Amino acid sequence: MPVMNTGLLERGMRNEFGETFEKVPTHWANLATTIKSDADGEKYRWVGAVRQMREWGTGRVATGLNSESYDIQNSKYEITMEIDRDEIDDAQTNMITQRINSMATRAAAHKDRLLANLLMLGAEAESLAFDGKPFFAADHESGNSGAQSNILTSNVTTPAKPTAVEIQESFDEALAALLTFNDDQGEPMSLTDRGLYIVVHPALKLRWLEALKAAFVGSTQNVRDQVDTNIISFPWLTDRTEWFLLKTDEAVRPFIFQDRMPIEFKLVGPGSEEEFKKDKWYAGVRARYAMAYGRWEFAVQTTFN
Numbered sequence: 001m002p003v004m005n006t007g008l009l010e011r012g013m014r015n016e017f018g019e020t021f022e023k024v025p026t027h028w029a030n031l032a033t034t035i036k037s038d039a040d041g042e043k044y045r046w047v048g049a050v051r052q053m054r055e056w057g058t059g060r061v062a063t064g065l066n067s068e069s070y071d072i073q074n075s076k077y078e079i080t081m082e083i084d085r086d087e088i089d090d091a092q093t094n095m096i097t098q099r100i101n102s103m104a105t106r107a108a109a110h111k112d113r114l115l116a117n118l119l120m121l122g123a124e125a126e127s128l129a130f131d132g133k134p135f136f137a138a139d140h141e142s143g144n145s146g147a148q149s150n151i152l153t154s155n156v157t158t159p160a161k162p163t164a165v166e167i168q169e170s171f172d173e174a175l176a177a178l179l180t181f182n183d184d185q186g187e188p189m190s191l192t193d194r195g196l197y198i199v200v201h202p203a204l205k206l207r208w209l210e211a212l213k214a215a216f217v218g219s220t221q222n223v224r225d226q227v228d229t230n231i232i233s234f235p236w237l238t239d240r241t242e243w244f245l246l247k248t249d250e251a252v253r254p255f256i257f258q259d260r261m262p263i264e265f266k267l268v269g270p271g272s273e274e275e276f277k278k279d280k281w282y283a284g285v286r287a288r289y290a291m292a293y294g295r296w297e298f299a300v301q302t303t304f305n
Contacts, residue, residue: 009093010267013100013283016082017265022103024108027051027232031197032255033150033294041073041257041290044130061144061200070130072292074260077110079103082283093142100283106262114291115255116234119199119244121149122293122301129296136301143184153301159304162204166304167211168224170200174245189297195229195249201240202233205292208243214239247298247299260288273292 035042041304114193121127123136130136133141138149154170175196181189200208208231209215212224245247246254268274268282 007132010270013096016097016100016263017104017285018103021108021263022074024105026108026112026235027197028111028255028257028291030230031115031246031253032111032257032291034257035255035262037074037258037289039074041071041262042093044070044072072256074256074258074288074290074291076260076286076288078284079106080222080282081280083283085279085281088247102295103283107287111257111291116236118255118293119234119301120237120239120242120280120290123298127293127294131296133296135293135298135299137294137296140296143302144186144187144283145182146182148181148297149213150177150181150296152302153305154302156304160177161209162212164207164211164217164303167208168217168222170243170302170304171224171245172176174302178245178247178298178300183297189295190250192245193251195247196229197246197248198231199237199244200230200231200233201237201242202235203240204243205231205233208222211304242301242303245300245302250298252294252295254294256290256294258290258292260290261286263287 017031081103083096083099096226118127118135124133124139127135129137129140131140133140136151138151140148140150152170152174153164154162154165154173156170175193179188179190179193183189198208198212212222212231214222215225216222248254263285264287265283265285268284270281274280274282
């Protein structure tokens with residue numbers, strides 16, 4: 001009787017998964033600082049800013065650093081797919097390959113989905129930043145920063161369909177806020193307008209591209225196309241009246257990706273007890289990591305009203 005080479009089949013599934021996983025376009029790596037984790041969770045001590053240069057005067061004056069701690073716990077994630085042994089015997093490999101590709105796509109996009117959830121929930125009471133306030137809040141304060149708000153509103157005619165000019169005005173306000181946030185020494189956090197990402201609902205992406213990237217809006221020259229902005233959308237965003245401005249070229253970005261164990265793919269079945277008892281194979285992925293809030297000073301949420 002014919003002998004099925006399950007080793008080749010398993011290697012083919014693994015390769016198919018890996019190739020599809022690598023091809024899925026994602027944004028999380030540009031928006032989050034990646035930190036390798038070697039424990040169940042990690043504690044971060046946010047060290048305050050160094051004071052401004054001063055005249056020498058009578059000599060050096062040493063100052064301490066403000067610090068606030070922040071804990072991030074890793075979570076475990078999985079996808080498991082059941083494969084009927086008969087599908088293998090009947091050479092229905094195309095159907096299996098399609099499901100493997102779907103699994104790879106889901107796994108690759110998962111970090112973006114987690115980040116989108118952080119954006120949507122950022123103003124909720126339980127969504128805390130390192131200062132103990134909601135990530136998007138009107139009353140952030142640390143040391144000598146003064147009270148600062150990274151949650152704004154823009155009045156527009158139709159909130160779900162803002163015009164290009166209304167989008168421009170909203171962007172101007174958010175950028176002004178982002179570039180004037182102070183650290184705990186009262187000094188500006190952002191020294192340039194580079195590394196900017198704008199996250200919008202998919203239904204509004206073209207409107208944003210027109211508003212910020214077109215050479216002219218109406219009969220007015222658009223100087224905003226000279227600002228270093230990347231306009232992206234997440235399909236998981238549910239409120240088209242909200243948008244987010246993020247600055248991503250600093251040492252710590254608005255979000256932290258804590259990597260404990262990367263995605264691993266396994267196939268259980270050939271010669272296993274599960275195959276013997278149930279005539280089933282199982283393909284699955286597993287990973288441990290966390291997506292969490294980083295520096296609120298590099299993020300602004302705006303709602304169209």
